Amino acid sequence: MKPSTRIAIIGAGLGGATAGAMLQLAGFDVRLYEQARSFERIGAGIHVSANVMKVLRHLNAELQLSQIGIHPDTFTSREWDSGKVLFELPLGSEGEQKYGASYITVHRHDLHAAILGRLEEGTIEFGKQLSGVSTNGSIAHLSFHDGSVADADVVIGADGVNSKLREAVVGPSSSRFTGAVAHRAIYPSALLGGMEVRNCTKWWGPNSHILIYYIEQSRNEIYLVTSAKGEWHSRSPWEFCAREEVASAFSGFHPEVCKVIETAPQLTKWPILDIAPIDKWSEGNLVLLGDACHAMTPYMASGAAMAIEDAAVLARCLSQFDDCAAAFEFYQAIRMPRVSKGQRISSENSFLRQPTDPTWVFGYDAINVPLGPPQQ
Numbered sequence: 253m254k255p256s257t258r259i260a261i262i263g264a265g266l267g268g269a270t271a272g273a274m275l276q277l278a279g280f281d282v283r284l285y286e287q288a289r290s291f292e293r294i295g296a297g298i299h300v301s302a303n304v305m306k307v308l309r310h311l312n313a314e315l316q317l318s319q320i321g322i323h324p325d326t327f328t329s330r331e332w333d334s335g336k337v338l339f340e341l342p343l344g345s346e347g348e349q350k351y352g353a354s355y356i357t358v359h360r361h362d363l364h365a366a367i368l369g370r371l372e373e374g375t376i377e378f379g380k381q382l383s384g385v386s387t388n389g390s391i392a393h394l395s396f397h398d399g400s401v402a403d404a405d406v407v408i409g410a411d412g413v414n415s416k417l418r419e420a421v422v423g424p425s426s427s428r429f430t431g432a433v434a435h436r437a438i439y440p441s442a443l444l445g446g447m448e449v450r451n452c453t454k455w456w457g458p459n460s461h462i463l464i465y466y467i468e469q470s471r472n473e474i475y476l477v478t479s480a481k482g483e484w485h486s487r488s489p490w491e492f493c494a495r496e497e498v499a500s501a502f503s504g505f506h507p508e509v510c511k512v513i514e515t516a517p518q519l520t521k522w523p524i525l526d527i528a529p530i531d532k533w534s535e536g537n538l539v540l541l542g543d544a545c546h547a548m549t550p551y552m553a554s555g556a557a558m559a560i561e562d563a564a565v566l567a568r569c570l571s572q573f574d575d576c577a578a579a580f581e582f583y584q585a586i587r588m589p590r591v592s593k594g595q596r597i598s599s600e601n602s603f604l605r606q607p608t609d610p611t612w613v614f615g616y617d618a619i620n621v622p623l624g625p626p627q628q
């Protein structure tokens with residue numbers, strides 16, 4: 253499409269920011285509309301696997317992030333109570349060679365900042381919550397809760413699991429609470445009184461699990477994230493949570509896990525949401541990416557990775573094809589089989605529990621994948 257095409261992106265999360273940076277690099281006129289007034293450093297870590305690193309490399313953000321994040325030598329799966337190692341996936345230099353880039357764990361805010369830093373200054377309009385969209389021929393009219401309006405030639409919905417733009421593409425559709433909650437905490441590792449934890453370990457319990465890892469090379473901060481059965485009645489995206497609640501959900505786990513939970517000065521709780529699979533990602537000049545069209549449970553640690561890959565492939569399709577219909581058709585054909593597989597494996601919660609070859613996930617290269625129908 254012509255570089256003068258005006259592209260509006262709704263949501264400047266990980267997927268939207270990546271799409272913006274990719275499209276600006278390709279010369280497009282991009283505006284990002286974000287409902288938040290600013291981005292805060294909320295307590296969450298994230299796995300940045302080799303497939304994501306390849307997109308960051310293209311955006312010239314790989315080096316910055318790999319100097320902050322920790323490069324675990326393995327991803328280790330352990331039995332919840334005995335601590336028996338179920339599977340150890342080599343990462344480090346062996347993984348880098350095999351998958352084509354490194355694998356790091358990092359603070360989510362640092363990943364977001366590295367991507368946002370690739371956008372031209374002033375690209376994001378904060379405090380803009382999309383309230384509606386209508387189309388008139390080839391122009392889309394956007395309206396926001398603050399009463400402002402904007403026009404665009406193409407609109408990308410990167411507005412997450414509760415996407416507003418999704419309504420305009422598939423009709424009313426809400427996210428689903430899966431019956432599980434995630435507890436999260438980040439705190440100074442010095443509080444553990446000298447107890448060292450291994451890099452990047454997932455402890456698998458019968459109906460719950462917990463991941464524990466460092467999020468920076470200095471190992472100054474440690475992160476825990478769980479999944480356990482729970483209820484959710486709040487309208488906010490997360491809540492503070494009593495330590496006793498988490499300790500009770502993980503009682504009987506290995507002493508190392510109990511110590512990491514008991515030491516956490518403050519914990520938060522998040523509902524685990526997904527959406528029913530949808531088979532239509534675009535309508536006219538409107539298109540969806542990331543959680544907006546395929547939110548999945550976080551059990552493969554790949555939801556953001558899939559959003560970032562979507563952004564890269566969509567930007568390439570918009571650059572390569574002359575009209576949105578062709579660009580969106582190829583984008584969906586390339587991406588849907590991969591994310592559907594991700595959704596299925598994530599909801600099974602089986603990824604890397606037992607010896608697994610994850611090359612199909614980490615070896616993927618969104619910057620070079622052919623823009624034709626996917627090879628079977």
Ligand SMILES: Cc1cc2nc3c(=O)[nH]c(=O)nc-3n(C[C@H](O)[C@H](O)[C@H](O)COP(=O)(O)OP(=O)(O)OC[C@H]3O[C@@H](n4cnc5c(N)ncnc54)[C@H](O)[C@@H]3O)c2cc1C
Pocket residue numbers: 262263264265266267268285286287288297298299300380381382383410411412413414415416434477522523524541542543544548550552553554555556557558559
């Ligand atoms: C506990 C937990 C742990 C996770 N761990 C990992 C992990 O290790 N690795 C991984 O790859 N994934 C992980 N994920 C998944 C990951 O967080 C999501 O899949 C990812 O954030 C999706 O990116 P996105 O850009 O599609 O949406 P989001 O990151 O949700 O961004 C959407 C953006 O749109 C904005 N927005 C929403 N509505 C509007 C509107 N109406 N108007 C304007 N702006 C709007 C929001 O404010 C937000 O900034 C985890 C998820 C959870 C819950």
